[in-house]
Amino acid sequence: MTHILDDIVALATPPGHGALAVVRISGSKALVIVSQFFDKPGKILRSHSHKALHGIFLDENKEELDEVVCTIFRQPHSYTGEDVVEISCHGNPQIVNRILGVLLKHARLAQPGEFTLRAFLNGRIGLSQAEAVDDLINARTQLSSKAALAQLQGKLYQWITPLLEVISNIRIRFEMAIDFADQDLPPLNEDAAEKDFALIVQQMQQALSEGKGGKFIRDGIRICLTGAVNVGKSSLFNAFLQEDRAIVTPHPGTTRDYLEEMVSLCGYPAVIYDTAGIRDSGDEIENIGISQSRRIVDNADIILHVFDPYGLTELTMRSDDPRCILVLNKCDLLGFAAMPDEDTWHNYIQSEYNTHIFGAMERGAGLQRSLVPSSTILDKGLDPLIVAILNKLALPMERQDSPLITNTRHLNAIANALDAVQNAWQTHRDGLGYELVALDLMRAADHLGEIVGIVTTDDMLDRIFSNFCIGK
Numbered sequence: 001m002t003h004i005l006d007d008i009v010a011l012a013t014p015p016g017h018g019a020l021a022v023v024r025i026s027g028s029k030a031l032v033i034v035s036q037f038f039d040k041p042g043k044i045l046r047s048h049s050h051k052a053l054h055g056i057f058l059d060e061n062k063e064e065l066d067e068v069v070c071t072i073f074r075q076p077h078s079y080t081g082e083d084v085v086e087i088s089c090h091g092n093p094q095i096v097n098r099i100l101g102v103l104l105k106h107a108r109l110a111q112p113g114e115f116t117l118r119a120f121l122n123g124r125i126g127l128s129q130a131e132a133v134d135d136l137i138n139a140r141t142q143l144s145s146k147a148a149l150a151q152l153q154g155k156l157y158q159w160i161t162p163l164l165e166v167i168s169n170i171r172i173r174f175e176m177a178i179d180f181a182d183q184d185l186p187p188l189n190e191d192a193a194e195k196d197f198a199l200i201v202q203q204m205q206q207a208l209s210e211g212k213g214g215k216f217i218r219d220g221i222r223i224c225l226t227g228a229v230n231v232g233k234s235s236l237f238n239a240f241l242q243e244d245r246a247i248v249t250p251h252p253g254t255t256r257d258y259l260e261e262m263v264s265l266c267g268y269p270a271v272i273y274d275t276a277g278i279r280d281s282g283d284e285i286e287n288i289g290i291s292q293s294r295r296i297v298d299n300a301d302i303i304l305h306v307f308d309p310y311g312l313t314e315l316t317m318r319s320d321d322p323r324c325i326l327v328l329n330k331c332d333l334l335g336f337a338a339m340p341d342e343d344t345w346h347n348y349i350q351s352e353y354n355t356h357i358f359g360a361m362e363r364g365a366g367l368q369r370s371l372v373p374s375s376t377i378l379d380k381g382l383d384p385l386i387v388a389i390l391n392k393l394a395l396p397m398e399r400q401d402s403p404l405i406t407n408t409r410h411l412n413a414i415a416n417a418l419d420a421v422q423n424a425w426q427t428h429r430d431g432l433g434y435e436l437v438a439l440d441l442m443r444a445a446d447h448l449g450e451i452v453g454i455v456t457t458d459d460m461l462d463r464i465f466s467n468f469c470i471g472k
Contacts, residue, residue: 004118004121005027005028006027006107006108007025007026007027007028007029007030007033007106007107007108008025008026008027008107008108008109008110008111008114008115008118009023009024009025009026009100009103009104009107009108009109009110010023010024010109010110010114010115010470010471011023011024011096011100011470011471012024012086012471012472013091013471015093015096016091016093017091017092017093018091019090019091020088020089020090020091021088021089021090021091021092021095021096022086022087022088022089022471023086023087023089023096023099023100023103024084024085024086024087024110024115024471025084025085025087025103025107026078026079026080026082026083026084026110026115026118027082027083027107028082028083029083029106029107030082030083030084030085030107031044031045031047031072031074031083031085032045033103033106033107034070034085034087034103036106037057037058037059037060037102037103038053038055038056038057038058038070039055039056039057039058039064040053040055043055044070044072044085047072048072048074049072049073049074049077049078050071050072050073050077051071051072052069052070052071052072053069053070053071053072054067054068054069055067055068055070056068057087057089057099057102059098059102060102060105065089065095065098065099065102066089066090066095066099067089067090068087068088068089068099069087069088070085070086070087070088071085071086071088072084072085073085073086076122076124079115079116079119079124080115080118080119080122080124081118081119081121081122081123081124082118082122087099109470110470110471111465111470112465112466112467112468112469112470112472113130113134113464113465113466113467113468113469113472114465114470115471115472116130116133116134116465116468116472117130117461117465120453120461125152126154126157126452126453127450127451127452127453127464128151128156128157128160128407128410128451128452128453129151129152129153129154129156129157130453130464130465131151131407131409131464132148132149132151132152132156133152133468133472134467134468134472135147135148135151135218135406135407136148136149136152137469137472140220140262140264140269141217141264141267141268141269142264142267143217143264143266143267143268143269144217144218144267144269144406147214147217147218147404147406148218148406150404151404151406151407156405156410156451156452157452159207160448160451160452161452163200163203163204163448164445164448164449164454166196166199166200167200167421167441167444167445167448168445169196170193170196170197170200170441171438171441171442171445173188173189173192173193174188174193174428174434174437174438174441175434175438177434178434178435178438188434193428197421197424197425197428200421200444201418201421201422201425204414204417204418204421205418207405207414208411208414208415208418210404210405211404211405211406211410211411211414212393212394213393213394213395213396213404214404214405214406214407214411215406215408215411216268216269216301216393216395217267217268217269217404217406218406218407219269219408220262220268220269220270220271221265221268221269221270221271221301221302221389221393222270222271222273222299222300222301222302223270223271223272223273223300223301223302223303223304223389224273224275224293224296224297224300224302224303224304225237225272225273225274225275225304225306226275226293226297226303226304226305226306227305227306227307227327228307230308231306231307231308231329231330232306232308232329232330232376233274233275233306233329234259234274235329235376236274236304236306236327236329236374236376236382237259237261237272237274238376239376239381239382240261240263240272240382241261241263241272259273259274260272260273260274265386265389265390266386266390268390268395270389273296273300275292275293275296275297300323301323301393302323302325302389302392302393303321303323303324303325304325304327304385304389305324305325305326305327306327306329307326307327307328307329308328308329308330308333309328309330309331309333309334323392325370325372325385325388325389325392326370326371326372327371327372327373327374327385328371328372328373328374329374329375329376330375330376330377331373331374331375331378331381332375332377332378332381334348336375336378337378338378338379339373339375339378339379339380339381339383339384340373342384345373345384349371372384372385372388409450409451409464410451413447413448413450413451414447414448414451416447417443417444417445417447417448418444420440420441420443420444420447421440421441421444423440424436424437424438424440424441424444427440
């Protein structure tokens with residue numbers, strides 16, 4: 001970790017040309033440093049917190065560099081908990097670099113995430129809130145922004161704190177039973193202990209269950225389109241994007257490489273991959289694309305295996321993969337004037353296709369029930385497919401306002417804490433000693449403490465904040 005007593009400075013806005021840029025400086029001498037290069041130094045030094053001062057920024061030779069607005073934040077009422085000055089200047093990179101050059105002679109360049117790290121170390125925010133800052137900056141959909149904002153506002157901290165209190169209270173009761181076992185005191189209340197264990201386990205299991213969806217909100221859903229050539233994968237890809245990104249022709253093997261784009265599915269960020277049609281080909285370039293397609297399929301969260309009404313003899317492919325959704329594309333060719341509802345679709349499949357196609361296929365009776373219709377021609381032609389994707393991942397169409405855990409580190413910590421609590425519960429039921437029960441409960445509390453920063457190491461903090469941008 002870097003030295004936290006240094007004054008630090010960095011550009012807080014994206015580099016490049018713009019109307020405005022903001023240079024941020026934080027530390028015990030921040031106000032003194034900036035005042036040396038402000039044409040009204042006394043105003044800086046006498047200013048109350050949260051005041052904006054208009055003036056001219058000067059260099060070491062008192063040459064005017066730019067007309068600026070300096071916003072003063074006095075400790076402890078600043079983002080970092082230290083004295084902070086934010087200098088708003090014109091967004092010309094030449095001006096920004098000259099202002100930074102002047103300040104860097106009196107302060108050092110901030111490390112990635114160091115402003116937020118200081119906010120955590122100075123008690124302004126918890127560790128989970130600090131991580132939410134980066135999540136909010138990088139959120140790709142409205143839903144991921146909402147989840148990050150809830151975490152930044154401390155909703156995860158507010159969920160963990162009472163849970164830690166319950167674990168602490170039950171641990172203290174077991175430790176007291178150890179310390180006063182030889183005295184005439186009431187025995188441990190077994191019913192209360194059972195209720196507390198059950199409550200802790202239930203809350204953690206629910207958090208982990210909901211956290212699966214949270215991971216997809218934060219990291220996105222990887223969706224891969226696969227299938228034979230010319231079944232409409234690229235048309236589906238374009239329909240998800242609502243633009244012509246992939247080349248579509250009636251000729252087999254048009255897509256030789258894979259395409260990748262980000263979309264939003266009911267607020268969930270999703271990466272859609274359009275892969276080369278898998279077939280035996282004598283074309284070396286196409287074979288490379290097919291090889292890449294197989295690699296993408298292996299790493300996908302959802303596989304949309306696409307067929308058209310004339311290619312259902314290949315339906316057995318990947319039907320046993322739990323990630324796979326079987327998609328009957330071009331269902332407009334079946335005579336539908338509008339997308340069929342679920343009952344209409346199932347009735348049609350059973351009456352028409354079970355006789356003509358599935359009746360001649362092994363396991364056909366089960367497969368036709370899992371077919372999802374889609375069309376790039378009919379209105380709302382992707383709606384059944386989107387519903388199927390969310391159902392496959394057990395993701396709700398609309399999220400509740402309850403805190404949502406989206407961070408893999410947090411989920412791992414909760415899983416470890418749950419394991420420790422379950423061990424403590426089983427140890428108590430087996431009568432193996434209150435000491436072992438208390439030890440497992442202490443381990444559970446430590447794992448939960450890692451989430452909010454009660455338990456930290458320098459290595460953990462370095463890993464977390466190294467992914468931040470420098471100005472944050």
